[in-house]
Amino acid sequence: MRGEMICFVSFVLVLALAGTAFTADDASLVIHYSFDEIGKIVIDQSGKGHNGTVQGGVTADPAGMHGGAARFADGGYLDLDGDNFPAEDIPTSAITVAAWVRCENTGEHHAIFDARTWAGTWIIHPELRADGQFRWVLRASGMSPIFDIRAGSVMWDDWLHYAGTYDKESGRAVLYVDGQTISELDLPGDRDIANDWGDGARVGLNVDSARPFTGLMDDFYLFKRALSQSEIKKVMHGEGWPYASSPSPADGATNLRTSVRLDWSVGESAISHDVYLDESFDDVNTGAEGTFYGNQDSTSFVAGLSGFAYPQGLVPGTTYYWRIDEVGADGTIYKGDVWSFRVPPTTAYDPEPADGAKFLGVDVQLAWTPGLNAKLHTVYFGDSFDDVNNASGGKMQPSTTYAPGTLELDKTCYWRIDEFGSAGLQKGKVWSFATAGTDGGLQADYYVGVDLKDHVLNRTDPQINFNWSLTGPDQAVGDDNYSIRWTGELEIPISGTYSFYPTVQGGVRLWVNDYLLLDKWQDYGIDERWQDHFPVEYHRAIYLEAGVYPIVMEFAYRQSFGGGSVARLAWGSPSVPRQVIPQAALSLPVRANRPSPPSGAVDIRQTTTLDWSPGHNAASHQVYFGIDEETVRNASTSSPQYKGSKAFGSESYDPGLLEWDRTYYWRVDEINSTNPQSPWMGNVWSFTAADFLxxxxxxxxxxxxxxxxxxxxxxxxxxxxxxxxxxxxxxxxxxxxxxxxxxxxxxxxxxxxxxxxxxxxxxxxxxxxxxxxxxxxxxxxxxxxxxxxxxxxxxxxxxxxxxxxxxxxxxxxxxxxxxxxxxxxxxxxxxxxxxxxxxxxxxxxxxxxxxxxxxxxxxxxxxxxxxx
Known part of the structure; x- marks a missing residue:
């Protein structure tokens, strides 16, 4: 609990990339409420005429961030008349929502904006949560989430700026606090936001009159495009922003030429501009020798042509970094952000499936991005790396896709694309992927009752992909009032941000790498989405390096929830197509799992016992405990961190009296002398003892x-x-x-x-x-x-x-x-x-x-x- 706390929060929701000045001349600007004057309506200063109708306790307050502000109290809100909102102004492929807010910690969630479909689906819903997190929900048609992210920490009583971006084309989402990145997601798919506001759109209150925003709000914006990081900072600071912004090409863009014209929006009061350009981020960031191209009056800079920087042309396959420092009339230099653009290689790139992908179906469609100026493409495909690497003389094709036909299960395939264009014939890299096998699965424990206590059945389930309707999973479990825990390990084939999509008609909890990604156990039946009695798909994302990670999903069902029993778990990433997690990616939990306290827990009693669940083949457990993570990770049975062996059935360890406010690390290795794969080294878990009793x-x-x-x-x-x-x-x-x-x-x-x-x-x-x-x-x-x-x-x-x-x-x-x-x-x-x-x-x-x-x-x- 926090005492009476006020938060000053600037919130920015963003989808897609672009950038110009924030004026009524910006065609993508849909709404701007400055809140400098408030009567029965709040005037929209975008020029679009989308005035907000005041409903209830919304009043003027002089203490705004930039002039006056709106005070929201007692469930007051602005009605945007969503049913009649012009379709051409509803953001679908790109959106920015921005507002300064000073919210009171009422113990409730605070909705900043809410737009809902006729069916009652939240499609745009930013909020500040009672637990101090920032939530940002976007959904496509049919209630399918694009993402549902909870991140950051609301510092109640401090000035904070929250921002979020999403680019439909790249599938990239970013969250910022005070203009700095706190979370990045690379999401699978190319998905539009649902364009139906039939159930309404409001500022300051959910359409179902839940989650009232309480406090002050200033400068609410709605765009049909996304803002770059520098534009987010510009929104955060308002007028007088002295830094260069709105880079063109956009930050991270691909430049399909060996020359480029760099443009930017001038900082407030800047009279000239220092230009830096190089292939090294660090060199540009520090202004190293050779990166500075001089001070100029123009807001454009050309490179890659004779008589300009890089007169021999930009090099294909290279990423370039650039920075603009604005120089004020008094000589003050305002160091800019480092931006980048990429010149593509002359060889094919960005293969689909990604190089090294696993667990694919047998009907794979190959695709790639053509090399710079490539016109024709030759495909080589087979099950031998050497054969594919040495092949030549293949038939050229204009298409950038190829269907190899139905493949075998559990098969590694190799492929290569040679490009022909203005650079001549360019031999490509050999890529590989593997189809899924039929081995694998999760340990499944079934319980009578929704509390995971009365265990009646243990089995191996190949996937979490069930639609039991009203019949139930097994006679021993029954068809009503049951719960399930799936436990196992998940192989991540390629490092990246992985999205997980649990779809359930019931309660659900999901852990990945011992991190609680989703907890909809206590809320099921309370959340308004259960009222329609159909399965709900959730979305959570986490960055994972290639490797093997523990995974646990818990599920509870009662027929009184309405509808039949459904439990499904899908995944996706930029390198893995969205699908139900295949059997081959799952395996039984051979490592110790489900630590208690949960890994990362804080404020733990100084007298606590450490518990865990045993691995599938364990006969005993070796326990390691200490105060340094790497030391515990690398400890052996001869190390002082080794605390001895525990017999199977004794999955607990008492570390004794703990120091106040100290972080501890522990590891449990599973041992079975009769199994040649033993030992199974455990993950390093952590917890922090409380600095109080x-x-x-x-x-x-x-x-x-x-x-x-x-x-x-x-x-x-x-x-x-x-x-x-x-x-x-x-x-x-x-x-x-x-x-x-x-x-x-x-x-x-x-x-x-x-x-x-x-x-x-x-x-x-x-x-x-x-x-x-x-x-x-x-x-x-x-x-x-x-x-x-x-x-x-x-x-x-x-x-x-x-x-x-x-x-x-x-x-x-x-x-x-x-x-x-x-x-x-x-x-x-x-x-x-x-x-x-x-x-x-x-x-x-x-x-x-x-x-x-x-x-x-x-x-x-x-x-x-x-x-x-």
């Missing part, structure tokens, strides 16, 4: 005896004089609810809901946790008890805690319990008249006659004086 983070409670939250925190359920109730009495299991709170959380995944009603019969409301063994609240020098609470506008009463019966009234603003935000309450332990070395009870209560309401509590901690 945890009293209760509410993460260990579940819905089963004896671990229900009310079994630890005693309430007034059986005491009519006590008006408190801990947890939800009757959770809607079908909607994914639990006794604990799982949506309004400060940290982790759970919080404690407390309902209170001092109705007269009940004279107070109080919940109490007792400790079977007295707690020492002086250890490690702790001096402050910290707890976090989240309120509701209808709450009344006065908050207090009791420590060993000593009452401590809340010393902040009494109205904080009415705030929909997380508030931190710090209590000086030294002021309490209790034995701090023997704490046996902690109570939380609300008094005042007639007081009633709902509060949420999370992350009760003990801090040392140096900690907050």
């Amino acid at each position: 945890i009293v209760d983070d509410f993460e260990d409670y579940d819905d089963y005896p004896p671990d229900e939250i009310y079994s630890t925190w005693a309430d007034g359920y059986l005491n009519t004089a006590n008006g408190s109730t801990v947890g939800y009495l009757t959770p809607n299991w079908a909607a994914g609810e639990h006794y604990v709170e799982t949506r309004i959380i400060h940290g982790g995944a759970q919080a404690m809901p407390l309902f209170y009603d001092n109705n007269g019969t009940a004279t107070y409301s109080e919940v109490e946790r007792t400790f079977a063994v007295g707690q020492d609240w002086t250890q490690a020098g702790v001096a402050t008890l910290v707890l976090h609470f989240h309120g509701d506008p209808d709450n009344t009463g006065r908050l207090y805690v009791k420590i060993n019966g000593a009452k401590v009234p809340y010393n902040g603003d009494a109205g904080d319990i009415r705030q929909r935000r997380w508030t931190q309450w710090s209590i000086d332990l030294a002021s309490l008249p209790v034995n701090l070395q023997n704490i046996v009870s902690l109570s939380i209560g609300i008094d005042d006659s007639g007081a009633r309401g709902t509060l949420y509590f999370d992350d009760i901690r003990l801090h040392r004086p140096s900690s907050p």
